[in-house]
Amino acid sequence: MDRPDATFTLAYMVFALCFVFTPNEFRSAGLTVQHMFSEWLGSEDISFIHHHIRRTTLTVLFHCFLPLGYYIGMCFAVQEQNLVYIHHASQGWQIYFGLSLAIQLLSCALAFYWSRRGWANHPICRALNTHALPRSSWRAVASSINTEFRRIDKFASGSTSARVIVTDTWVMKVTTYSLHVALHQDCHLTVTDSKHHSLSPELNTPVQIVTITVASINPAVKPFDIRLKSTEYVELQEKLHAPIRNATNVVIHLTMSELFLETFKSYVRLNEVHRCPSGQELEPCIGCMQVNANVKLVRLCQGDGEGECQQCYCRPMWCLTCMGKWFASRQDQQQPETWLSSRVPCPTCRAKFCILDVCPIP
Structure with missing residues (x-):
């Protein structure tokens, strides 16, 4: 591949996909938002909620920067096209630059809006506010979650981009852009699907992934799915206060054998x-x-x-x-x-x- 623009485009696409979906190699190299800005994000163990408020905000900013980053990279990859001087660039590149810059500015405006009133506008804070008692706020809920997350007896499973955490009171799912939260006493868990893989990505062993839907009786809490290995199913059951329904009669393999x-x-x-x-x-x-x-x-x-x-x-x-x-x-x-x-x-x-x-x- 002799063309520098095609070479850079392919390399940047691979980098962007890996940066967004974060394979194990990128995590090991520390090429994640959570690792690169660990000092500003703070410790997850000390302040779980505030850590993920900042993490999701930074993640949105950096992911929205990727289109603009591609244009900046092309300025150096194909210098003969004079992309540095936008008024000299072709109409197609001008439109692309305008759209990518607009995406970046919108993400900055969104991050600024979320940070107002002590992050009260952030989606995570609004989700916590649905669990707040009368005359209370999302901060009281956040304090309860932070305290329970510090306990060593919590259940935690999954990768960074799709982690399941169950404490004494809360069922939570951490994703790239959000945090789903439900109260034990309000939610019903139902096994809806399972997939069997002959080889897991991490080890040369078979694995069964069980999908469980978490539905709350609180209408303000949207249902969400959690996924975990079947060998962790018993541990999850022990942490929950209510049984997990198996509506579709999914066969769950509880042991490695x-x-x-x-x-x-x-x-x-x-x-x-x-x-x-x-x-x-x-x-x-x-x-x-x-x-x-x-x-x-x-x-x-x-x-x-x-x-x-x-x-x-x-x-x-x-x-x-x-x-x-x-x-x-x-x-x-x-x-x-x-x-x-x-x-x-x-x-x-x-x-x-x-x-x-x-x-x-x-």
């Missing part, structure tokens, strides 16, 4: 199918005795004499579920990221096999 079993099944279904010899009848699985055996161990992952896997000569005696449970039970429970690539002995003859050697029987 249950999550791994679903991943094990999905990988085995992709393996080569084993055709039994004609006339051979499949007997019930000796593990559960509920269904017929439907998997056969066949060494397919490597050639003869290579690797640790061995050929199993046992006839089909196990179903897919029981084989998956056996595979999970032989793993190091402290290192779930190694489960998919590990090898275990056959439950009958002890010949070592891996997931690639488990062949489904049609």
